[in-house]
Amino acid sequence: MTVWQAMRSLGWAHHKKGWRQHGWRYPFLYWAAAGLFDKQWYLQRYQDVAAAGGNAFAHYLLYGLAEGREPSPRISISGYGYRYARNKVWQPCYAIMHYWWWGRWQGLSPIPCLSGSGTQVATKGQPCLAVFSHSVGPRLYGAERSLLDVLRSLEKLGVATVVVVPNASNPGYLEALRCVSRAVYVMPYGWWREGEIDHPVTLASIQALLEATGPHAVYVNTLTLQAPSVAARRLGLPVLTHVRELPMHDPGLCQAMNSSAEGVVAHAVKHSDVVIVNSQCTAEAFKHRGVPVAVVPNVVDMDVWRAVPSLQPVSSLQPVSSLQPAPSLQAEIQQPLRVGLLGSLILKKGLEDFAALADALAHRGVAVECCLYGAPTPDVDALFAQRIEMGNKGAVVHKGYVEDPRDALVNLDVVVNLSRFQESFGRTVLEAMAAGRPVVAYHWGALPELIEHGETGFLAPLGDVECVAQWIEVLATNRQLLAAMGRAGRQRASDLFDVKAHQLAMADALSDLFPAMTVEAGPSGV
Structure with missing residues (x-):
């Protein structure tokens, strides 16, 4: 697309919005973007833009550039800004103007x-x-x-x-x-x-x-x-x-x-x-x-993960081998069991099943806190809105995203994986094992290759939330078993999945x- 073609393709409303966004820089930004923009590539690369229809160049100029989208296969604006910013943080609009008006004449690589x-x-x-x-x-x-x-x-x-x-x-x-x-x-x-x-x-x-x-x-x-x-x-x-x-x-x-x-x-x-x-x-x-x-x-690098403190049993009254709940220990347990789901918080990762698990545990009278660790998503927002409307009683808390999964696992007692699609491996499961945390998951995909049922955690039939709740109740009322399974999981991770x-x-x-x-x-x- 030539600069003149791009100019003719935009209406006055688009230009007004561009002026409001960028002020006096807008003509220079517009010229640079038009000179680099490849409409065919942009629509093929960004399917959401193609599906929405409308003016592709206007989308890039007014939205895509700020979102970090690239204008063509010939240049990486994000890479160019990262490479030549000299320890500064360049906004995409500045990076594209810098390349068009100066960098390309100086021979700076658009593929840095x-x-x-x-x-x-x-x-x-x-x-x-x-x-x-x-x-x-x-x-x-x-x-x-x-x-x-x-x-x-x-x-x-x-x-x-x-x-x-x-x-x-x-x-x-x-x-x-x-x-x-x-x-x-x-x-x-x-x-x-x-x-x-x-x-x-x-x-x-x-x-x-x-x-x-x-x-x-x-x-x-x-x-x-x-x-x-x-x-x-x-x-x-x-x-x-x-x-x-x-x-x-x-x-x-x-x-x-x-x-x-x-x-x-x-x-x-x-x-x-x-x-x-x-x-x-x-x-x-x-x-x-x-x-x-x-x-x-x-x-997993076990030298790193051993720094996560192991779980400690609360009482020595309950035999470790028992897989049945021990109601007599409930009074000794001061803190609720902290159960976590980590990763991409989207529906196919089992968000709805996790919420149903919290409700099932509340119905059983098990003291738990169900924690979601991951970046906010529309699915999370919709889930909490629905729970408020329905008046669900299970305790579900969104803890947000953590860069290092150890920061989440150190605050959890049990990790669950309730994915509704087959996990090809289950990295969060392995990391939970390395941190010494038992895992309860569906018997689905590659997860049975990681979890030894009854030894390092428990496996439940796909979609059987009540079965998952049963195993969580076992761990909540038998903290010796909880700690023993954590130790067994850490040992399995060390034996089979180390560096x-x-x-x-x-x-x-x-x-x-x-x-x-x-x-x-x-x-x-x-």
Whole structure:
């Protein structure tokens, strides 16, 4: 789109709003945005804008820019602002004006490179991977923390990495990535959707980056991307896809990718030379499809998690082996049992079941506080509004988002996972175990691979909230059992999911691609 085309496309009302928002800067901002805006790419990248209709350029100028959206595949405004701000915080409007009116004439890269401080530098014969991130948002969730774990293991294995992210909206996360890689590049790209082809500029940019950095293979941290795999195949580079999703039981994911569950799995297989999965449950979806499958479970650094204090029994009167409630102990328990649900607070994560659990426990007369840990969402707002209207009696408290899950777990006694879709692993479950907290969850997805029923927690049939409430009541009235299960969970996490185990699993996954290269796991935590 040319500047003049953009000008003709906007009405006077849009210009008035722009002047009110930006004052005297508006003409300079408008000119810069119009010169960089790619309507076709913008609508393909941001499906919500396409679905809403209206003027795409007006949306970007008046809303999208402030929201951190990119104008085209040729530039990352967020990355440019992060790279050249010189320890200042640049607003997107300033970053785009800086590039258009000054940076591009000075040869500043619109796809910025952030140098890393990782200990591995690619040398002759040493493996090097170009790693493409799943996503970057203002808050860290399981996929982002899992990628950092992978990069740490690769670094210990002697594998150099160059990381590519779609935006620079989380400076703390970018700094963490830089600490375990040779470099971090910020390049706009989006999810694959069936029936759409990758933008040629996106493919050309990725291909140019791969040629410049010279990796031996491409590692894609999710099955939702396609462009990195296509560019890698053009250059004859093998592709590892780390699958952290179970499309067969996640209709929301399939809808976002405009495909069926089978279509999503088939697409991932087609564009991969090796599929890495995070659990045996996930592996089942990719077996017998003609591509090697390696299981690399998530990891916990037990040296970090042992700092979380263990649960302490209240009384020694109740036998640890008993799985029945002990009413005689109720008077000795001064504080209600603190039960937590952590993560993305959306309906498919079991929000409604969690609220129903609080009501079921209140009906049973069990003293509990049910705590939600996660960023505010429309689903949370709707849930609390409904509970106020209905007059529900169960104690549900929203504690907000915490950057470090240890800050939540130290204030909890029990963690529940009530997801209505199949978890491909269950990172919050593993972290709860590492913190010494029992977990009660549905017997669904990969969670039975983590939880030993009756030993480290309890499993209930999918959707059976009353059964979950029963097990919570057992733990609320038998604090010795609560503490014992916490200790057993911490030991299981240490035995099966520590740093050493993760390094060995990753080394095995890489062996198919790099048979001539020595990749050995070092001592745990080194």
